[in-house]
Amino acid sequence: MALLTVQDLSLGYDGHTIVEGLNFTVNAGDYLCIIGENGSGKTTLMKTLLGLKEAIKGQIEIGDGLKRNEIGYLPQQTIVQKDFPASVREIVLSGCQSRCGLRPFYSKEEKKLAEDNMKRMGIEALAKRCYRDLSGGQQQRVLLARALCATRKILLLDEPVSGLDPKVTAEMYSLIANLNKEGIAIIMISHDIAAAVRYASHILHIGTSVFYGTRDAYLESEVGMFFMKQQEGGEA
Amino acid sequence: MFDKLALYLQYPFVRYALIVGVLIALCSSLLGVTLVLKRFSFIGDGLSHVAFGAMAIAAVLKVTNDMFLILPITIISAVLLLRTGQNAKIKGDAAIAMISVGALAFGYLIMNLFPISSNVSGDVCTTLFGSTSILTLSKNEVWLCVVLSVLVVIIFILFYNKIFAVTFDEDFAQATGTKANAYNLMIAVIIAVIIVLAMNLVGSLLISALVIFPALSAMRLFNSFKSVTICSAVLSVICALSGILISILAGTPVGSTIVAVDVVAFGLCYAAGIIKGRKK
Numbered sequence: 001m002a003l004l005t006v007q008d009l010s011l012g013y014d015g016h017t018i019v020e021g022l023n024f025t026v027n028a029g030d031y032l033c034i035i036g037e038n039g040s041g042k043t044t045l046m047k048t049l050l051g052l053k054e055a056i057k058g059q060i061e062i063g064d065g066l067k068r069n070e071i072g073y074l075p076q077q078t079i080v081q082k083d084f085p086a087s088v089r090e091i092v093l094s095g096c097q098s099r100c101g102l103r104p105f106y107s108k109e110e111k112k113l114a115e116d117n118m119k120r121m122g123i124e125a126l127a128k129r130c131y132r133d134l135s136g137g138q139q140q141r142v143l144l145a146r147a148l149c150a151t152r153k154i155l156l157l158d159e160p161v162s163g164l165d166p167k168v169t170a171e172m173y174s175l176i177a178n179l180n181k182e183g184i185a186i187i188m189i190s191h192d193i194a195a196a197v198r199y200a201s202h203i204l205h206i207g208t209s210v211f212y213g214t215r216d217a218y219l220e221s222e223v224g225m226f227f228m229k230q231q232e233g234g235e236a
Numbered sequence: 237m238f239d240k241l242a243l244y245l246q247y248p249f250v251r252y253a254l255i256v257g258v259l260i261a262l263c264s265s266l267l268g269v270t271l272v273l274k275r276f277s278f279i280g281d282g283l284s285h286v287a288f289g290a291m292a293i294a295a296v297l298k299v300t301n302d303m304f305l306i307l308p309i310t311i312i313s314a315v316l317l318l319r320t321g322q323n324a325k326i327k328g329d330a331a332i333a334m335i336s337v338g339a340l341a342f343g344y345l346i347m348n349l350f351p352i353s354s355n356v357s358g359d360v361c362t363t364l365f366g367s368t369s370i371l372t373l374s375k376n377e378v379w380l381c382v383v384l385s386v387l388v389v390i391i392f393i394l395f396y397n398k399i400f401a402v403t404f405d406e407d408f409a410q411a412t413g414t415k416a417n418a419y420n421l422m423i424a425v426i427i428a429v430i431i432v433l434a435m436n437l438v439g440s441l442l443i444s445a446l447v448i449f450p451a452l453s454a455m456r457l458f459n460s461f462k463s464v465t466i467c468s469a470v471l472s473v474i475c476a477l478s479g480i481l482i483s484i485l486a487g488t489p490v491g492s493t494i495v496a497v498d499v500v501a502f503g504l505c506y507a508a509g510i511i512k513g514r515k516k
Binding site: 050051052068069070071072075078080084085086087089090091093094095097098099100104105106128129130133146147150202232 | 245269273274275393394395396397401404405407408409410411412413414455458459460461462466510
């Protein structure tokens with residue numbers, strides 16, 4: 001049974017459909033990249049997967065022992081967060097919130113989990129620093145550590161490298177690749193087709209034409225070849 | 237000066253004013269941080285105007301305890317404002333402006349059409365700036381205020397971690413199974429309660445000052461949510477206490493004196509924040 005099975009999913013706003021007929025599955029250990037132009041519905045898809053939005057049509061099934069509240073999520077940064085007075089520890093710990101239920105305070109295990117995930121992301125030295133004083137890359141690590149507190153199985157990342165410089169971008173990608181090697185399934189929205197093709201095991205391309213398949217199949221597909229060529233052209 | 241103060245403290249109404257003042261200052265500052273960070277500062281302002289309108293209606297209807305009318309109306313408006321605010325930013329802003337100015341106008345209109353005393357402008361001034369109402373509290377009102385404030389503080393402490401999660405990142409909180417909407421609703425209801433309480437202290441026009449100034453001051457100085465919250469509570473209580481004492485000694489209006497002290501405190505914290513920033 002797959003972690004996530006999407007069947008004939010249609011997405012949109014206020015009854016207006018943006019994408020339709022999405023079918024894909026995510027298994028344990030997969031690395032799925034969702035690519036497509038601006039406005040093609042990538043973020044809407046992610047919000048629907050997370051249960052923040054209703055789908056117009058279709059089904060999202062969760063299986064393999066995964067629970068709704070066990071999905072880790074790395075959102076795009078909001079303006080509110082840019083000058084938020086909170087320490088790194090407080091933010092990472094808030095990822096454990098779903099484990100609390102109605103219990104008002106965090107338990108020892110949850111605090112330990114937060115510590116471990118800070119170490120995993122290499123930010124334990126920043127634990128007492130204020131989030132707003134950190135660099136963009138450090139902030140992303142903090143949010144990633146928070147997402148890891150919420151999940152052991154699957155991470156959804158919404159453009160995790162946007163606004164980062166090339167060096168930090170590369171670090172971020174290898175960090176994510178390592179998490180994937182540890183067995184966490186990754187679903188990542190990306191603009192960066194080159195990186196998507198380099199790291200992903202599966203590609204979902206949404207836009208005027210929809211493609212879903214393994215990375216190799218994507219490279220041989222019409223859409224894939226078209227976009228790879230375009231990107232090469234753009235970079236040359 | 238201390239003799240004068242000691243003399244005043246013998247009067248029960250002065251002691252009531254101090255107790256109620258401190259409690260209201262404490263409650264209003266607790267959620268201030270969340271309101272400022274969620275960009276909800278103006279909701280406090282809008283709600284206070286609604287409370288003014290409700291108070292006018294209560295006065296005209298000659299309700300024996302006007303709290304029972306003002307509180308529900310304000311809570312309902314808080315819920316409505318928060319709902320619209322979530323759907324679209326600009327719509328929410330406009331909705332707040334509409335409701336608050338509308339309530340203000342109708343409140344004044346009602347007070348003029350059905351005057352409860354010969355001095356209408358005096359009544360209006362009292363509700364808007366709270367000039368004397370804090371000194372004319374009855375024992376029952378003091379008890380109601382104590383009970384509600386204690387409730388607010390307990391709820392805040394119990395839900396502190398959830399309020400933090402929802403304030404920092406609503407989407408994440410909801411995606412991982414925290415009922416963000418329910419907590420937003422709870423925050424709105426608590427704000428409404430605080431505002432109705434605070435009307436006695438500073439009047440409806442000056443309430444937002446009580447909510448946002450301590451939070452903004454604390455945010456200049458501290459780096460974690462917990463320390464910011466604690467600092468803003470302490471600051472708010474100190475400012476309210478000294479404001480009330482100054483107003484008693486100098487014979488100035490209570491509400492505006494407290495807010496003036498809050499403004500001065502913000503100035504000091506701002507300066508301290510700059511100095512602290514330079515040292516780094």
